[in-house]
Amino acid sequence: SPPLLKISHLKKYFEIERTQILKAVDDINLSISSGETLGIVGESGCGKSTLGRTIMGLYQKTEGSIAFNGVDIDKMNTSERFQMHRRMQMIFQDPYASLNPRSTVLELIAEPMDVHKTCKNNKERRARVERLLEEVGLNRGFLNRYPHEFSGGQRQRIGIARALALDPDFIIADEPISALDVSVQAQVVDLLKRLQKEKGLTMMFIAHDLSMVKYISSRIGVMYLGHLVELTTSRNLYEKPLHPYTQALLSAIPIPDPDIEEKRERIILKGELPSPINPPTGCVFRTRCPFVMAICAKERPNFVEVEDGHFAACHLHSDKPGLARPLAKAPSHEPG
Ligand code: SF4
Ligand code: MG
Secondary structure, eight states, rough: OSSSEEEEEEEEEEEEEETTTEEEEEEEEEOOOTTTTEEOOTTTSSSSHHHHHHHHHSSSSEEEEEEEETTEEOOOOOOHHHHHHHHHHEEEEOOOTTTTTTTTTHHHHHHHHHTTTTTTTHHHHHHHHHHHHHTTTTTTGGOOOOOOGOOHHHHHHHHHHHHHTTTOOOEEEETTTTTTTTHHHHHHHHHHHHHHHTTOOOEEEESSTTTTHHHHHHHEEETTTTEEEEEEEEHHHHHSSOSSHHHHHHHSSSOHHHHHHOOOOOOOOOSOOOOSOOOOOTTTTTTTTTTTOOOHHOOOOOOEEEEEEEEEGGGGGOTTTTTTTOOOOOOOOOOO
16 A cells, blocks of 8 residues: 655745745655654754645645655645545644633634534534543543643643544644653653554654654654755664764763763764755755765765665765765664
């Protein structure tokens, strides 16, 4: 069967003051299989939220294609698109900003069901909201309360219940734990992981660092300045990262085990993150890359399958014979 989601050469550019173009998402290819959780990681401004929002249809794509269950969204009619949107839901970073403060928990969670007219009557509507509250670990008695009465973690659970209201197949979670206290981050990740399993959800989990994403994702994609620079299984990414940017990100994660600490060297990236309005020529990472070569300024590295299912965009792992050379000692990272 076709992947649940397949995006090809996807671009999302924003025009800024009519003269400049911000290339937020630049030529991204990836697919997500049904039941899989794909993590997307990158610094703020790398385009990961824009990627999620463009897939959701909250932004109109500039170029490229998005196919859902093998059907290109450009070829769907209005009703097909409406049905597709019912099956895709988003969880946002800031649960407070994404919930209308004047709506009760009942209204907030029921709203998607009201839009899609999925309940026969108020009794059914209320019963479904109560069941959703239970599924996300909240009390049924919260129905008539307002968002401000809850903690950040509870609000995110309300956001998750709302995203589940239409029984979706696909969820994009855009930094769902970044705004939460560290103490509740793991609980929300565990909840998403459990729901993903129980409901067979397909998920895209967007995060700005690699520390939590590992526990929920089967594969992880790394973005830098609008580009996907590496994509592979979580295990491969942690054990043998190919792209110098991924290696730097991994080196920044504190590891609690003192035996492992010894073997690792922190890679400090030089320079600032360049502007996506004026990205470097050639490889977008070259201004900060410890391994930069002459060709890196001249040619943009292709995103190639270096090993089975392990993709990277880097001239060190080029598809051009004679160019590739082995990486200098990569930071080793024991599987947790
Ligand atoms: Fe570094 Fe060159 Fe690879 Fe880019 S292509 S990541 S600059 S070695
Ligand atoms: Mg973001």
